[in-house]
Amino acid sequence: MWRIARQPTRRPYPGGVLLLLQADPTGLSTPLGQVVIGAVLLAVIVLAVRFLWEHRNRR
Numbered sequence: 001m002w003r004i005a006r007q008p009t010r011r012p013y014p015g016g017v018l019l020l021l022q023a024d025p026t027g028l029s030t031p032l033g034q035v036v037i038g039a040v041l042l043a044v045i046v047l048a049v050r051f052l053w054e055h056r057n058r059r
Contacts (some may be wrong), residue, residue, distance in 0.1 A: 027033050 024030075028037060
């Protein structure tokens with residue numbers, strides 16, 4: 001029987017896409033980043049409720 005030799009596949013960079021998914025250049029996945037995101041989200045909700053409360057009777 002004849003065997004066909006397979007050429008090894010070469011990737012443009014080692015690790016493929018998984019290497020890109022492991023690094024977080026923004027730092028938002030750290031505990032401090034998550035606290036900052038939570039604080040900003042809470043501040044936006046408070047400001048929205050305050051805005052709607054002040055403008056509830058202006059129709």
